[in-house]
Amino acid sequence: MLPNLPRASLLDFCRRMLLIRHFEEALVDLYNKGHFRGHYHLYIGQEATGVAALSCLRADDYLFSTHRNHGHLLARGAEPKRLLAEILGRADGYNKGKGGTFHTAVASLGFLHTSGVVAGIIPLAIGTAYASKALKNGRVTACLFGDGALEEGAAPEAFNLASLWKLPVLFLCENNGKYGAGQAVGAAQSSSMAAHPLTDLPQAYKIPSQQVDGVDAGAVHQVILDAIKKIRQGEGPQFIETQTVRWPGSETNWPTVPVPTDVALAWDVNSVPEKVREWYRSSDPLLIFVRELVEAEQVTREEIAALERKAKEVIAEAVSFALASPYPKPEEALKDLSA
Amino acid sequence: MRELAYYEAKFEALRELLEVDERVHLIGGTFLSLSPRKAVFQEIAKRYPDRVISPPISELGFCGLATGAAMAGLRPIVDLSTGSFIFEAWPQVVNEAANAFYMSGGQTRAPVVFHLFHGIRGGGAAQHSHSPQAMLWNCPGLEIVLPSSPRDVKGLLKTAVRSDNPTIFVDHVQLLEIRGPVPEKDEVIPFGVAxxxxxxxxxxxxxxxxxxxxxxxxxxxxxxxxxxxxxxxxxxxxxxxxxxxxxxxxxxxxxxxxxxxxxxxxxxxxxxxxxxxxxxxxxxxxxxxxxxxxxxxxx
CATH class of the missing domain: 3.40.50.920 (Rossmann fold)
Known part of the structure; x- marks a missing residue:
């Protein structure tokens, strides 16, 4: 369902989701052409979660993300060109080329530190929450991680501390393996956890926890809005598990784009290879959102197509910018060792 | 110059730090290991109940918490007590705190102090006698402090808390009772001066x-x-x-x-x-x- 928001906000959601999708698809192309190296992870399939959830935060709130951070940063308003420059290891990247895809931090947007260790940020996030509580500044910390993070000991240790000390933190666990990669529908989560459902784990530490369909922007928006309100009222941490179906392009070792996204797919998926067609028909949060917008007569198909053209232009400019940005000077490697 | 015991000089520094700067929090143990001088800690804990915090036995969790708190403007001191316990917190210390400033391209500071008692304390056996400072020296991004006198512990603790970098404060229980001259004035001993x-x-x-x-x-x-x-x-x-x-x-x-x-x-x-x-x-x-x-x- 659509979030209960004015038209301008809905269009803004749509714009951000399109930006994320086309950014990530462009990234695969850049990788395939040899413009950067190393493993990387995409946010395709989770756009509704990131955009809807982050819209509930205040400008001065803190956020922590992981290896799958591109979508979070773009949802929060990071510049695609500087994010892309960072991933390409260029001097104009947010981290001057020292972080790359795993560690892009944008402190001005509240992303202080992005860790490539799946649960690495969870203790850090309760730390900014601890500071906010001590300094009484009303800031909330949003800690964004995947289902795999729950398998590391850092998660339960941090849950215990956050719950004991009633810290103002939102644990947003994006479970992108609703049906489990390569497994029978409903048989298993993508994570290897004995705890099932995953919310059992935070609930053992008395953290209010709930699950929500991560493909449904309206549902995510409602649940997160409610959770943030409780956190800001001093009720302590909240845990939300969003469930999405893994994008078929990340089933392989290295991301591949089964079909370049075009909003027209929202109404006709026949051009999509049969093997992945069902995902684009029923699990793609962007296409679902677009379809709902048009059905609700908030926007016409033509207007949506224009929004998509605009997003593609922004991404094309970002690609040109990043490719033109110089590599850092080698001596830069020795800077920023100590503050 | 007056003489103080090492532990007295150290607590004088802690008291002064807590007094002048509300951002300073002490998270962890008593700052004294198993020393019988508990009264000096209890006095501080009573005076600053909101800033002297006793966490659960979760070194990984509270070392990360202190690092995150430092990123958001506090000046936390974590007392890990026995040096060997830093292994429980290793990922947060060496892979998050030590890397934060560098990998963010200079955006994010983590001014946290990890305090530990290292070394052979007498009967500690294999799991409570480590001196992890060499391993930590192999992790760029950390400052490492190793005081040896009452005057040094006071002056170096001041510098550690004021430093903008994550700092490992490597203490030794066998030093706690030694006595030596300590100036009355607020003396800050800079890092990197032997x-x-x-x-x-x-x-x-x-x-x-x-x-x-x-x-x-x-x-x-x-x-x-x-x-x-x-x-x-x-x-x-x-x-x-x-x-x-x-x-x-x-x-x-x-x-x-x-x-x-x-x-x-x-x-x-x-x-x-x-x-x-x-x-x-x-x-x-x-x-x-x-x-x-x-x-x-x-x-």
Whole structure:
């Protein structure tokens, strides 16, 4: 369902989701052409979660993300060109080329530190929450991680501390393996956890926890809005598990784009290879959102197509910018060792 | 100058830090390990109940918490107590805190202090006697402080808390009761400045205390080698790839031609620390091993 928001906000959601999708698809192309190296992870399939959830935060709130951070940063308003420059290891990247895809931090947007260790940020996030509580500044910390993070000991240790000390933190666990990669529908989560459902784990530490369909922007928006309100009222941490179906392009070792996204797919998926067609028909949060917008007569198909053209232009400019940005000077490697 | 016990000087620094700066929080143990001087801690804990915090036994969790709190504007001191316990927190210390400033391209500071009691404390056996500072020295991004006198512990703790970088404060329980002069005024001892603890001439021994490993005042070490033409490096980390090994390598690289005789290391022997007193004594950088090394060097 659509979030209960004015038209301008809905269009803004749509714009951000399109930006994320086309950014990530462009990234695969850049990788395939040899413009950067190393493993990387995409946010395709989770756009509704990131955009809807982050819209509930205040400008001065803190956020922590992981290896799958591109979508979070773009949802929060990071510049695609500087994010892309960072991933390409260029001097104009947010981290001057020292972080790359795993560690892009944008402190001005509240992303202080992005860790490539799946649960690495969870203790850090309760730390900014601890500071906010001590300094009484009303800031909330949003800690964004995947289902795999729950398998590391850092998660339960941090849950215990956050719950004991009633810290103002939102644990947003994006479970992108609703049906489990390569497994029978409903048989298993993508994570290897004995705890099932995953919310059992935070609930053992008395953290209010709930699950929500991560493909449904309206549902995510409602649940997160409610959770943030409780956190800001001093009720302590909240845990939300969003469930999405893994994008078929990340089933392989290295991301591949089964079909370049075009909003027209929202109404006709026949051009999509049969093997992945069902995902684009029923699990793609962007296409679902677009379809709902048009059905609700908030926007016409033509207007949506224009929004998509605009997003593609922004991404094309970002690609040109990043490719033109110089590599850092080698001596830069020795800077920023100590503050 | 007045004399204080080491633990008194250390708590004077802590008290002054808590007094003048509301951002300072102490998270963890008593700052005293198993010392019976608990009253001095209890007085502070009572005075600052919101800033002297006793967490659950979750080193990974609370070291990360303190690092995150530092990123968001606090100046936390984490007391891990026994140095070996830092292994429980290793990912947060060496992979998050140490990397934060660098990998964010200079955007994010993590001014947190990790305090620990390292080394052979007497009966600690293998799992409570580590000196992890050499391993930590292998993780760029951390400052490492190693005080040895009442005056130094006070002045260096002040600097550690005021530093904008994550700092490992490596303390030793065997120092807590030693006494020495401590100025009444607020003295801040800068990092990277070694101290000559004993001047030497002819057949006496000059003792150079680096006080901080990161940054290291190698210039003073080299000047001393120049003067005495000899070097014995005494340190409590294990010998291989230890603190003494690194200092020896630097002397060999930059001061080889100034040495009259080969340099020597007196470090903890490369075995887990054993429990029984004569075994523990045998592997320690003990007085007898130090005097043996001096005699061998003068031969």
């Amino acid at each position: 101290d000559v603890k004993r001047l030497g001439s002819d057949v006496t021994v000059k003792v150079v205390d680096p006080r901080t490993l990161v940054p290291l005042d190698f210039a003073m070490i080299l000047a001393s080698v120049e003067k005495t033409q000899r070097a014995i490096i005494v340190d409590e980390t294990h010998q291989s790839c230890g603190v003494a090994a690194e200092i020896a390598a630097r002397i060999a690289e930059e001061g080889f031609d100034r040495l009259k005789v080969p340099l020597r290391r007196v470090a903890t022997l490369d075995v887990p620390v054993p429990y029984s007193p004569p075994l523990e004594e045998f592997i320690s950088p003990s007085e007898s091993r130090i005097t043996d090394a001096i005699r061998a060097t003068l031969r």
